[in-house]
Amino acid sequence: MGLSLDGRAKLRAVMRVRVDNFRLEFGNDPPVRVTPMQVRLKDDARPVRAQPRPYSPNDRAFLDRHTAALLAHGLVYKNHRSRWASAPRIVRKREQDVDPTADPRMTIDTRSVNERTEPMSWPMPVLDVVLGELEGARVFFVLDWFRGYWQLPLHPDSQELYSFVTHRGIYTPTRVPMGATDAVAYCQGVVDEIFGDLIGDGILAWLDDILGYAENESALLELLDKVLSRCEAYGLKLHAKKCQFFATEVKWCGRVISADGVKHYPERVQGLVDMSPPRTAGDLQQFLCAVNWMRQSIPEYTRITANLYDALERAAKISGSRKKNMLAKIRLDDVGWGDTEIASFENI
Incomplete structure:
Protein backbone atom coordinates (compact mmCIF):
# COMPACT_ATOMS: atom_id res chain seq x y z
CA MET A 1 0.00 0.00 0.00
CA GLY A 2 1.38 3.40 -1.00
CA LEU A 3 0.41 6.97 -0.32
CA SER A 4 -2.88 8.22 -1.71
CA LEU A 5 -2.85 11.09 -4.22
CA ASP A 6 -3.87 13.46 -1.44
CA GLY A 7 -1.14 12.03 0.78
CA ARG A 8 1.49 12.56 -1.91
CA ALA A 9 0.44 16.17 -2.27
CA LYS A 10 0.67 16.69 1.50
CA LEU A 11 4.11 15.04 1.65
CA ARG A 12 5.41 17.23 -1.20
CA ALA A 13 4.11 20.29 0.64
CA VAL A 14 5.89 19.24 3.83
CA MET A 15 9.15 18.57 1.95
CA ARG A 16 9.06 21.95 0.19
CA VAL A 17 8.90 23.71 3.55
CA ARG A 18 11.39 21.43 5.35
CA VAL A 19 13.91 20.81 2.55
CA ASP A 20 16.73 22.50 4.49
CA ASN A 21 16.44 19.81 7.16
CA PHE A 22 18.24 17.35 4.87
CA ARG A 23 21.85 16.88 3.79
CA LEU A 24 23.80 14.61 1.44
CA GLU A 25 27.31 15.78 2.36
CA PHE A 26 29.11 17.87 4.97
CA GLY A 27 28.28 21.58 4.93
CA ASN A 28 29.10 24.58 7.08
CA ASP A 29 26.19 23.93 9.40
CA PRO A 30 26.51 24.93 13.06
CA PRO A 31 26.07 22.19 15.67
CA VAL A 32 22.69 21.24 17.07
CA ARG A 33 21.47 23.96 19.43
CA VAL A 34 21.89 22.14 22.74
CA THR A 35 24.27 22.40 25.69
CA PRO A 36 27.69 21.03 24.57
CA MET A 37 28.95 17.74 25.96
CA GLN A 38 31.46 18.38 28.75
CA VAL A 39 33.58 15.53 30.09
CA ARG A 40 34.73 15.22 33.70
CA LEU A 41 38.24 13.81 34.21
CA LYS A 42 39.12 11.61 37.16
CA ASP A 43 41.26 13.32 39.79
CA ASP A 44 44.39 11.33 38.92
CA ALA A 45 44.00 11.57 35.14
CA ARG A 46 47.12 12.26 33.09
CA PRO A 47 47.27 12.95 29.34
CA VAL A 48 47.89 10.08 26.93
CA ARG A 49 49.35 10.55 23.47
CA ALA A 50 49.31 7.66 21.02
CA GLN A 51 51.70 7.22 18.12
CA PRO A 52 50.43 7.24 14.52
CA ARG A 53 49.32 3.79 13.40
CA PRO A 54 50.29 2.16 10.10
CA TYR A 55 47.45 2.05 7.58
CA SER A 56 47.03 0.52 4.15
CA PRO A 57 47.42 2.90 1.17
CA ASN A 58 43.64 2.92 0.66
CA ASP A 59 42.98 3.74 4.32
CA ARG A 60 45.63 6.49 4.29
CA ALA A 61 43.97 8.02 1.26
CA PHE A 62 40.58 7.83 2.99
CA LEU A 63 42.00 9.48 6.13
CA ASP A 64 43.39 12.30 4.00
CA ARG A 65 40.04 12.89 2.29
CA HIS A 66 38.04 12.58 5.48
CA THR A 67 40.19 14.87 7.63
CA ALA A 68 40.33 17.42 4.79
CA ALA A 69 36.52 17.51 4.75
CA LEU A 70 36.36 17.81 8.54
CA LEU A 71 38.89 20.67 8.47
CA ALA A 72 37.09 22.48 5.67
CA HIS A 73 33.84 22.56 7.64
CA GLY A 74 35.28 23.40 11.05
CA LEU A 75 34.56 20.01 12.60
CA VAL A 76 38.23 19.59 13.57
CA TYR A 77 41.28 21.84 13.68
CA LYS A 78 45.02 21.19 13.50
CA ASN A 79 46.52 21.10 16.99
CA HIS A 80 50.13 19.89 17.06
CA ARG A 81 50.51 21.07 20.66
CA SER A 82 47.76 18.83 21.99
CA ARG A 83 48.81 16.86 25.06
CA TRP A 84 46.20 14.23 24.23
CA ALA A 85 46.03 12.14 21.07
CA SER A 86 44.29 8.87 20.21
CA ALA A 87 44.60 6.78 17.06
CA PRO A 88 41.81 6.57 14.47
CA ARG A 89 40.26 3.23 13.59
CA ILE A 90 39.01 2.53 10.09
CA VAL A 91 35.77 0.53 10.22
CA ARG A 92 34.27 -1.19 7.20
CA LYS A 93 30.65 -0.29 6.37
CA ARG A 94 28.01 -2.70 5.11
CA GLU A 95 27.61 -0.51 2.01
CA GLN A 96 31.07 -1.58 0.92
CA ASP A 97 29.77 -5.12 0.36
CA VAL A 98 27.53 -3.70 -2.37
CA ASP A 99 29.73 -0.81 -3.53
CA PRO A 100 33.49 -1.47 -3.11
CA THR A 101 34.18 2.20 -3.90
CA ALA A 102 32.19 3.40 -0.86
CA ASP A 103 34.21 4.94 1.94
CA PRO A 104 34.64 3.19 5.30
CA ARG A 105 33.97 4.95 8.62
CA MET A 106 36.56 6.62 10.82
CA THR A 107 36.18 6.22 14.57
CA ILE A 108 38.64 7.17 17.28
CA ASP A 109 40.14 4.63 19.67
CA THR A 110 39.31 6.57 22.82
CA ARG A 111 39.76 3.70 25.28
CA SER A 112 42.71 5.36 27.04
CA VAL A 113 40.74 8.60 27.41
CA ASN A 114 37.62 6.76 28.57
CA GLU A 115 39.60 5.09 31.36
CA ARG A 116 40.42 8.56 32.69
CA THR A 117 36.91 10.06 32.65
CA GLU A 118 33.93 9.88 34.99
CA PRO A 119 31.02 8.41 32.98
CA MET A 120 27.76 10.30 32.64
CA SER A 121 24.61 8.39 33.54
CA TRP A 122 21.44 8.52 31.46
CA PRO A 123 18.61 5.96 31.25
CA MET A 124 18.63 4.25 27.86
CA PRO A 125 15.31 2.95 26.52
CA VAL A 126 14.77 -0.81 26.59
CA LEU A 127 13.93 -1.64 22.99
CA ASP A 128 11.75 -4.64 23.70
CA VAL A 129 9.70 -2.52 26.11
CA VAL A 130 9.30 0.59 23.96
CA LEU A 131 8.38 -1.47 20.89
CA GLY A 132 5.19 -2.34 22.74
CA GLU A 133 4.05 1.23 22.00
CA LEU A 134 3.52 0.26 18.35
CA GLU A 135 0.28 -1.65 18.93
CA GLY A 136 -2.32 -0.42 16.45
CA ALA A 137 0.19 1.36 14.21
CA ARG A 138 -0.20 0.63 10.49
CA VAL A 139 2.05 3.16 8.75
CA PHE A 140 5.56 4.37 9.58
CA PHE A 141 8.44 6.68 8.75
CA VAL A 142 12.13 6.34 9.56
CA LEU A 143 14.55 9.26 9.96
CA ASP A 144 18.32 9.06 10.31
CA TRP A 145 20.59 11.86 11.50
CA PHE A 146 23.13 13.08 8.98
CA ARG A 147 26.63 12.03 10.12
CA GLY A 148 25.36 11.19 13.60
CA TYR A 149 27.45 12.59 16.43
CA TRP A 150 29.31 15.03 14.15
CA GLN A 151 26.32 17.35 14.63
CA LEU A 152 26.63 17.43 18.41
CA PRO A 153 28.67 20.20 20.08
CA LEU A 154 31.69 19.34 22.24
CA HIS A 155 32.55 21.77 25.03
CA PRO A 156 35.83 23.67 24.41
CA ASP A 157 37.20 22.36 27.73
CA SER A 158 36.78 18.77 26.49
CA GLN A 159 37.89 19.06 22.87
CA GLU A 160 41.62 18.46 23.38
CA LEU A 161 40.89 15.16 25.16
CA TYR A 162 39.58 13.63 21.94
CA SER A 163 42.35 14.76 19.60
CA PHE A 164 43.46 12.12 17.13
CA VAL A 165 46.74 11.56 15.33
CA THR A 166 47.28 10.51 11.71
CA HIS A 167 50.31 10.49 9.40
CA ARG A 168 49.50 14.18 8.76
CA GLY A 169 49.54 15.31 12.38
CA ILE A 170 47.14 15.88 15.29
CA TYR A 171 43.56 17.07 14.88
CA THR A 172 41.20 18.22 17.63
CA PRO A 173 37.42 17.81 17.15
CA THR A 174 34.84 20.48 17.90
CA ARG A 175 32.02 17.92 17.83
CA VAL A 176 31.28 14.78 19.87
CA PRO A 177 33.39 11.80 18.74
CA MET A 178 31.89 8.33 18.40
CA GLY A 179 33.40 6.09 21.07
CA ALA A 180 33.67 8.66 23.85
CA THR A 181 32.47 7.36 27.23
CA ASP A 182 29.64 9.87 27.48
CA ALA A 183 28.70 10.00 23.78
CA VAL A 184 25.81 7.51 23.94
CA ALA A 185 24.26 8.91 27.12
CA TYR A 186 24.71 12.48 25.90
CA CYS A 187 23.16 11.71 22.50
CA GLN A 188 20.12 10.02 24.06
CA GLY A 189 19.76 13.01 26.36
CA VAL A 190 19.72 15.32 23.33
CA VAL A 191 17.07 13.11 21.70
CA ASP A 192 14.92 13.34 24.82
CA GLU A 193 15.36 17.13 24.93
CA ILE A 194 14.31 17.62 21.31
CA PHE A 195 11.53 15.05 21.00
CA GLY A 196 10.65 14.26 24.64
CA ASP A 197 6.87 14.77 24.56
CA LEU A 198 6.58 12.86 21.26
CA ILE A 199 8.49 9.79 22.41
CA GLY A 200 5.97 7.03 23.04
CA ASP A 201 3.28 9.23 21.51
CA GLY A 202 4.10 8.91 17.82
CA ILE A 203 7.82 8.31 17.70
CA LEU A 204 10.48 6.04 19.15
CA ALA A 205 14.08 7.24 19.17
CA TRP A 206 17.21 5.20 19.75
CA LEU A 207 20.16 7.59 19.52
CA ASP A 208 20.23 8.91 15.94
CA ASP A 209 17.55 6.55 14.58
CA ILE A 210 13.97 7.84 14.71
CA LEU A 211 10.84 5.78 14.05
CA GLY A 212 7.47 7.45 13.50
CA TYR A 213 4.21 5.49 13.68
CA ALA A 214 0.49 6.15 13.27
CA GLU A 215 -2.79 4.43 12.45
CA ASN A 216 -3.29 6.21 9.11
CA GLU A 217 -1.42 8.30 6.55
CA SER A 218 -3.01 11.61 7.53
CA ALA A 219 -1.88 11.26 11.16
CA LEU A 220 1.58 10.09 10.04
CA LEU A 221 2.16 13.06 7.73
CA GLU A 222 1.01 15.48 10.42
CA LEU A 223 3.44 13.80 12.83
CA LEU A 224 6.25 13.93 10.25
CA ASP A 225 5.80 17.68 9.84
CA LYS A 226 5.86 18.12 13.61
CA VAL A 227 9.09 16.09 13.95
CA LEU A 228 10.77 17.98 11.10
CA SER A 229 9.71 21.24 12.74
CA ARG A 230 11.55 20.17 15.92
CA CYS A 231 14.61 19.28 13.85
CA GLU A 232 14.53 22.72 12.25
CA ALA A 233 14.18 24.48 15.59
CA TYR A 234 17.28 22.74 16.96
CA GLY A 235 19.27 22.73 13.71
CA LEU A 236 19.31 18.93 13.49
CA LYS A 237 20.03 17.70 9.95
CA LEU A 238 18.82 14.39 8.50
CA HIS A 239 20.38 12.08 5.91
CA ALA A 240 18.26 12.43 2.77
CA LYS A 241 19.21 9.01 1.38
CA LYS A 242 18.50 7.12 4.60
CA CYS A 243 15.03 8.45 5.41
CA GLN A 244 11.69 6.81 4.56
CA PHE A 245 8.71 9.12 4.80
CA PHE A 246 5.90 6.61 4.39
CA ALA A 247 5.94 2.82 4.53
CA THR A 248 3.83 -0.07 5.75
CA GLU A 249 6.97 -2.03 6.68
CA VAL A 250 10.30 -0.60 7.86
CA LYS A 251 13.59 -1.77 9.32
CA TRP A 252 14.57 -0.08 12.57
CA CYS A 253 17.16 -1.02 15.18
CA GLY A 254 17.53 -4.59 13.98
CA ARG A 255 13.80 -5.24 13.71
CA VAL A 256 11.31 -5.46 10.87
CA ILE A 257 8.20 -3.50 11.87
CA SER A 258 4.77 -3.58 10.24
CA ALA A 259 1.08 -3.67 11.17
CA ASP A 260 1.54 -7.41 11.70
CA GLY A 261 4.01 -6.82 14.54
CA VAL A 262 7.75 -6.80 15.17
CA LYS A 263 10.23 -9.45 14.08
CA HIS A 264 13.99 -9.77 13.80
CA TYR A 265 15.80 -9.44 10.49
CA PRO A 266 15.40 -12.84 8.76
CA GLU A 267 19.07 -12.81 7.75
CA ARG A 268 20.12 -12.40 11.39
Whole structure:
Protein backbone atom coordinates (compact mmCIF):
# COMPACT_ATOMS: atom_id res chain seq x y z
CA MET A 1 0.00 0.00 0.00
CA GLY A 2 1.38 3.40 -1.00
CA LEU A 3 0.41 6.97 -0.32
CA SER A 4 -2.88 8.22 -1.71
CA LEU A 5 -2.85 11.09 -4.22
CA ASP A 6 -3.87 13.46 -1.44
CA GLY A 7 -1.14 12.03 0.78
CA ARG A 8 1.49 12.56 -1.91
CA ALA A 9 0.44 16.17 -2.27
CA LYS A 10 0.67 16.69 1.50
CA LEU A 11 4.11 15.04 1.65
CA ARG A 12 5.41 17.23 -1.20
CA ALA A 13 4.11 20.29 0.64
CA VAL A 14 5.89 19.24 3.83
CA MET A 15 9.15 18.57 1.95
CA ARG A 16 9.06 21.95 0.19
CA VAL A 17 8.90 23.71 3.55
CA ARG A 18 11.39 21.43 5.35
CA VAL A 19 13.91 20.81 2.55
CA ASP A 20 16.73 22.50 4.49
CA ASN A 21 16.44 19.81 7.16
CA PHE A 22 18.24 17.35 4.87
CA ARG A 23 21.85 16.88 3.79
CA LEU A 24 23.80 14.61 1.44
CA GLU A 25 27.31 15.78 2.36
CA PHE A 26 29.11 17.87 4.97
CA GLY A 27 28.28 21.58 4.93
CA ASN A 28 29.10 24.58 7.08
CA ASP A 29 26.19 23.93 9.40
CA PRO A 30 26.51 24.93 13.06
CA PRO A 31 26.07 22.19 15.67
CA VAL A 32 22.69 21.24 17.07
CA ARG A 33 21.47 23.96 19.43
CA VAL A 34 21.89 22.14 22.74
CA THR A 35 24.27 22.40 25.69
CA PRO A 36 27.69 21.03 24.57
CA MET A 37 28.95 17.74 25.96
CA GLN A 38 31.46 18.38 28.75
CA VAL A 39 33.58 15.53 30.09
CA ARG A 40 34.73 15.22 33.70
CA LEU A 41 38.24 13.81 34.21
CA LYS A 42 39.12 11.61 37.16
CA ASP A 43 41.26 13.32 39.79
CA ASP A 44 44.39 11.33 38.92
CA ALA A 45 44.00 11.57 35.14
CA ARG A 46 47.12 12.26 33.09
CA PRO A 47 47.27 12.95 29.34
CA VAL A 48 47.89 10.08 26.93
CA ARG A 49 49.35 10.55 23.47
CA ALA A 50 49.31 7.66 21.02
CA GLN A 51 51.70 7.22 18.12
CA PRO A 52 50.43 7.24 14.52
CA ARG A 53 49.32 3.79 13.40
CA PRO A 54 50.29 2.16 10.10
CA TYR A 55 47.45 2.05 7.58
CA SER A 56 47.03 0.52 4.15
CA PRO A 57 47.42 2.90 1.17
CA ASN A 58 43.64 2.92 0.66
CA ASP A 59 42.98 3.74 4.32
CA ARG A 60 45.63 6.49 4.29
CA ALA A 61 43.97 8.02 1.26
CA PHE A 62 40.58 7.83 2.99
CA LEU A 63 42.00 9.48 6.13
CA ASP A 64 43.39 12.30 4.00
CA ARG A 65 40.04 12.89 2.29
CA HIS A 66 38.04 12.58 5.48
CA THR A 67 40.19 14.87 7.63
CA ALA A 68 40.33 17.42 4.79
CA ALA A 69 36.52 17.51 4.75
CA LEU A 70 36.36 17.81 8.54
CA LEU A 71 38.89 20.67 8.47
CA ALA A 72 37.09 22.48 5.67
CA HIS A 73 33.84 22.56 7.64
CA GLY A 74 35.28 23.40 11.05
CA LEU A 75 34.56 20.01 12.60
CA VAL A 76 38.23 19.59 13.57
CA TYR A 77 41.28 21.84 13.68
CA LYS A 78 45.02 21.19 13.50
CA ASN A 79 46.52 21.10 16.99
CA HIS A 80 50.13 19.89 17.06
CA ARG A 81 50.51 21.07 20.66
CA SER A 82 47.76 18.83 21.99
CA ARG A 83 48.81 16.86 25.06
CA TRP A 84 46.20 14.23 24.23
CA ALA A 85 46.03 12.14 21.07
CA SER A 86 44.29 8.87 20.21
CA ALA A 87 44.60 6.78 17.06
CA PRO A 88 41.81 6.57 14.47
CA ARG A 89 40.26 3.23 13.59
CA ILE A 90 39.01 2.53 10.09
CA VAL A 91 35.77 0.53 10.22
CA ARG A 92 34.27 -1.19 7.20
CA LYS A 93 30.65 -0.29 6.37
CA ARG A 94 28.01 -2.70 5.11
CA GLU A 95 27.61 -0.51 2.01
CA GLN A 96 31.07 -1.58 0.92
CA ASP A 97 29.77 -5.12 0.36
CA VAL A 98 27.53 -3.70 -2.37
CA ASP A 99 29.73 -0.81 -3.53
CA PRO A 100 33.49 -1.47 -3.11
CA THR A 101 34.18 2.20 -3.90
CA ALA A 102 32.19 3.40 -0.86
CA ASP A 103 34.21 4.94 1.94
CA PRO A 104 34.64 3.19 5.30
CA ARG A 105 33.97 4.95 8.62
CA MET A 106 36.56 6.62 10.82
CA THR A 107 36.18 6.22 14.57
CA ILE A 108 38.64 7.17 17.28
CA ASP A 109 40.14 4.63 19.67
CA THR A 110 39.31 6.57 22.82
CA ARG A 111 39.76 3.70 25.28
CA SER A 112 42.71 5.36 27.04
CA VAL A 113 40.74 8.60 27.41
CA ASN A 114 37.62 6.76 28.57
CA GLU A 115 39.60 5.09 31.36
CA ARG A 116 40.42 8.56 32.69
CA THR A 117 36.91 10.06 32.65
CA GLU A 118 33.93 9.88 34.99
CA PRO A 119 31.02 8.41 32.98
CA MET A 120 27.76 10.30 32.64
CA SER A 121 24.61 8.39 33.54
CA TRP A 122 21.44 8.52 31.46
CA PRO A 123 18.61 5.96 31.25
CA MET A 124 18.63 4.25 27.86
CA PRO A 125 15.31 2.95 26.52
CA VAL A 126 14.77 -0.81 26.59
CA LEU A 127 13.93 -1.64 22.99
CA ASP A 128 11.75 -4.64 23.70
CA VAL A 129 9.70 -2.52 26.11
CA VAL A 130 9.30 0.59 23.96
CA LEU A 131 8.38 -1.47 20.89
CA GLY A 132 5.19 -2.34 22.74
CA GLU A 133 4.05 1.23 22.00
CA LEU A 134 3.52 0.26 18.35
CA GLU A 135 0.28 -1.65 18.93
CA GLY A 136 -2.32 -0.42 16.45
CA ALA A 137 0.19 1.36 14.21
CA ARG A 138 -0.20 0.63 10.49
CA VAL A 139 2.05 3.16 8.75
CA PHE A 140 5.56 4.37 9.58
CA PHE A 141 8.44 6.68 8.75
CA VAL A 142 12.13 6.34 9.56
CA LEU A 143 14.55 9.26 9.96
CA ASP A 144 18.32 9.06 10.31
CA TRP A 145 20.59 11.86 11.50
CA PHE A 146 23.13 13.08 8.98
CA ARG A 147 26.63 12.03 10.12
CA GLY A 148 25.36 11.19 13.60
CA TYR A 149 27.45 12.59 16.43
CA TRP A 150 29.31 15.03 14.15
CA GLN A 151 26.32 17.35 14.63
CA LEU A 152 26.63 17.43 18.41
CA PRO A 153 28.67 20.20 20.08
CA LEU A 154 31.69 19.34 22.24
CA HIS A 155 32.55 21.77 25.03
CA PRO A 156 35.83 23.67 24.41
CA ASP A 157 37.20 22.36 27.73
CA SER A 158 36.78 18.77 26.49
CA GLN A 159 37.89 19.06 22.87
CA GLU A 160 41.62 18.46 23.38
CA LEU A 161 40.89 15.16 25.16
CA TYR A 162 39.58 13.63 21.94
CA SER A 163 42.35 14.76 19.60
CA PHE A 164 43.46 12.12 17.13
CA VAL A 165 46.74 11.56 15.33
CA THR A 166 47.28 10.51 11.71
CA HIS A 167 50.31 10.49 9.40
CA ARG A 168 49.50 14.18 8.76
CA GLY A 169 49.54 15.31 12.38
CA ILE A 170 47.14 15.88 15.29
CA TYR A 171 43.56 17.07 14.88
CA THR A 172 41.20 18.22 17.63
CA PRO A 173 37.42 17.81 17.15
CA THR A 174 34.84 20.48 17.90
CA ARG A 175 32.02 17.92 17.83
CA VAL A 176 31.28 14.78 19.87
CA PRO A 177 33.39 11.80 18.74
CA MET A 178 31.89 8.33 18.40
CA GLY A 179 33.40 6.09 21.07
CA ALA A 180 33.67 8.66 23.85
CA THR A 181 32.47 7.36 27.23
CA ASP A 182 29.64 9.87 27.48
CA ALA A 183 28.70 10.00 23.78
CA VAL A 184 25.81 7.51 23.94
CA ALA A 185 24.26 8.91 27.12
CA TYR A 186 24.71 12.48 25.90
CA CYS A 187 23.16 11.71 22.50
CA GLN A 188 20.12 10.02 24.06
CA GLY A 189 19.76 13.01 26.36
CA VAL A 190 19.72 15.32 23.33
CA VAL A 191 17.07 13.11 21.70
CA ASP A 192 14.92 13.34 24.82
CA GLU A 193 15.36 17.13 24.93
CA ILE A 194 14.31 17.62 21.31
CA PHE A 195 11.53 15.05 21.00
CA GLY A 196 10.65 14.26 24.64
CA ASP A 197 6.87 14.77 24.56
CA LEU A 198 6.58 12.86 21.26
CA ILE A 199 8.49 9.79 22.41
CA GLY A 200 5.97 7.03 23.04
CA ASP A 201 3.28 9.23 21.51
CA GLY A 202 4.10 8.91 17.82
CA ILE A 203 7.82 8.31 17.70
CA LEU A 204 10.48 6.04 19.15
CA ALA A 205 14.08 7.24 19.17
CA TRP A 206 17.21 5.20 19.75
CA LEU A 207 20.16 7.59 19.52
CA ASP A 208 20.23 8.91 15.94
CA ASP A 209 17.55 6.55 14.58
CA ILE A 210 13.97 7.84 14.71
CA LEU A 211 10.84 5.78 14.05
CA GLY A 212 7.47 7.45 13.50
CA TYR A 213 4.21 5.49 13.68
CA ALA A 214 0.49 6.15 13.27
CA GLU A 215 -2.79 4.43 12.45
CA ASN A 216 -3.29 6.21 9.11
CA GLU A 217 -1.42 8.30 6.55
CA SER A 218 -3.01 11.61 7.53
CA ALA A 219 -1.88 11.26 11.16
CA LEU A 220 1.58 10.09 10.04
CA LEU A 221 2.16 13.06 7.73
CA GLU A 222 1.01 15.48 10.42
CA LEU A 223 3.44 13.80 12.83
CA LEU A 224 6.25 13.93 10.25
CA ASP A 225 5.80 17.68 9.84
CA LYS A 226 5.86 18.12 13.61
CA VAL A 227 9.09 16.09 13.95
CA LEU A 228 10.77 17.98 11.10
CA SER A 229 9.71 21.24 12.74
CA ARG A 230 11.55 20.17 15.92
CA CYS A 231 14.61 19.28 13.85
CA GLU A 232 14.53 22.72 12.25
CA ALA A 233 14.18 24.48 15.59
CA TYR A 234 17.28 22.74 16.96
CA GLY A 235 19.27 22.73 13.71
CA LEU A 236 19.31 18.93 13.49
CA LYS A 237 20.03 17.70 9.95
CA LEU A 238 18.82 14.39 8.50
CA HIS A 239 20.38 12.08 5.91
CA ALA A 240 18.26 12.43 2.77
CA LYS A 241 19.21 9.01 1.38
CA LYS A 242 18.50 7.12 4.60
CA CYS A 243 15.03 8.45 5.41
CA GLN A 244 11.69 6.81 4.56
CA PHE A 245 8.71 9.12 4.80
CA PHE A 246 5.90 6.61 4.39
CA ALA A 247 5.94 2.82 4.53
CA THR A 248 3.83 -0.07 5.75
CA GLU A 249 6.97 -2.03 6.68
CA VAL A 250 10.30 -0.60 7.86
CA LYS A 251 13.59 -1.77 9.32
CA TRP A 252 14.57 -0.08 12.57
CA CYS A 253 17.16 -1.02 15.18
CA GLY A 254 17.53 -4.59 13.98
CA ARG A 255 13.80 -5.24 13.71
CA VAL A 256 11.31 -5.46 10.87
CA ILE A 257 8.20 -3.50 11.87
CA SER A 258 4.77 -3.58 10.24
CA ALA A 259 1.08 -3.67 11.17
CA ASP A 260 1.54 -7.41 11.70
CA GLY A 261 4.01 -6.82 14.54
CA VAL A 262 7.75 -6.80 15.17
CA LYS A 263 10.23 -9.45 14.08
CA HIS A 264 13.99 -9.77 13.80
CA TYR A 265 15.80 -9.44 10.49
CA PRO A 266 15.40 -12.84 8.76
CA GLU A 267 19.07 -12.81 7.75
CA ARG A 268 20.12 -12.40 11.39
CA VAL A 269 17.94 -15.29 12.49
CA GLN A 270 19.31 -17.44 9.67
CA GLY A 271 22.86 -16.44 10.57
CA LEU A 272 22.24 -17.64 14.12
CA VAL A 273 20.75 -20.91 12.90
CA ASP A 274 23.74 -21.49 10.62
CA MET A 275 26.36 -20.99 13.36
CA SER A 276 28.53 -24.06 13.93
CA PRO A 277 28.72 -25.58 17.43
CA PRO A 278 31.36 -23.70 19.46
CA ARG A 279 34.74 -25.34 19.99
CA THR A 280 36.46 -22.63 22.00
CA ALA A 281 35.32 -20.22 24.69
CA GLY A 282 35.77 -17.45 22.13
CA ASP A 283 33.27 -19.17 19.84
CA LEU A 284 30.86 -19.55 22.75
CA GLN A 285 31.18 -15.89 23.69
CA GLN A 286 30.41 -14.85 20.11
CA PHE A 287 27.37 -17.12 20.02
CA LEU A 288 25.99 -15.80 23.31
CA CYS A 289 26.45 -12.20 22.19
CA ALA A 290 24.47 -12.96 19.03
CA VAL A 291 21.73 -14.79 20.94
CA ASN A 292 21.45 -12.08 23.60
CA TRP A 293 20.24 -9.64 20.94
CA MET A 294 17.17 -11.86 20.49
CA ARG A 295 16.68 -12.97 24.08
CA GLN A 296 13.19 -11.50 24.40
CA SER A 297 12.07 -13.73 21.53
CA ILE A 298 13.45 -16.93 23.08
CA PRO A 299 11.17 -18.55 25.71
CA GLU A 300 12.96 -19.39 28.98
CA TYR A 301 16.15 -17.79 27.67
CA THR A 302 17.78 -17.50 31.12
CA ARG A 303 17.18 -21.15 31.99
CA ILE A 304 18.31 -22.47 28.61
CA THR A 305 21.52 -20.45 28.50
CA ALA A 306 22.53 -20.88 32.17
CA ASN A 307 24.81 -23.86 31.41
CA LEU A 308 26.45 -21.98 28.55
CA TYR A 309 27.20 -18.93 30.67
CA ASP A 310 28.59 -21.19 33.41
CA ALA A 311 30.96 -22.77 30.87
CA LEU A 312 32.04 -19.33 29.67
CA GLU A 313 32.66 -18.24 33.25
CA ARG A 314 34.87 -21.28 33.89
CA ALA A 315 36.86 -20.49 30.76
CA ALA A 316 37.27 -16.83 31.77
CA LYS A 317 38.73 -17.87 35.13
CA ILE A 318 41.28 -20.10 33.40
CA SER A 319 42.30 -17.48 30.82
CA GLY A 320 42.25 -14.63 33.33
CA SER A 321 40.47 -12.47 30.76
CA ARG A 322 37.12 -12.01 29.04
CA LYS A 323 38.64 -10.76 25.81
CA LYS A 324 37.71 -12.84 22.79
CA ASN A 325 41.30 -13.38 21.64
CA MET A 326 42.21 -14.81 25.05
CA LEU A 327 39.07 -16.93 25.33
CA ALA A 328 39.75 -18.33 21.86
CA LYS A 329 42.76 -20.14 23.36
CA ILE A 330 40.55 -22.11 25.77
CA ARG A 331 39.03 -25.30 24.37
CA LEU A 332 35.54 -25.98 25.69
CA ASP A 333 36.42 -29.65 26.18
CA ASP A 334 38.87 -28.47 28.85
CA VAL A 335 36.20 -26.67 30.91
CA GLY A 336 33.65 -29.46 31.24
CA TRP A 337 31.75 -29.02 27.99
CA GLY A 338 29.47 -32.04 27.66
CA ASP A 339 26.05 -33.35 26.72
CA THR A 340 24.18 -30.84 28.92
CA GLU A 341 25.86 -27.84 27.28
CA ILE A 342 25.46 -29.31 23.80
CA ALA A 343 21.74 -29.83 24.47
CA SER A 344 21.40 -26.18 25.59
CA PHE A 345 23.15 -24.98 22.43
CA GLU A 346 20.91 -27.08 20.20
CA ASN A 347 17.82 -26.03 22.16
CA ILE A 348 18.41 -22.41 21.23
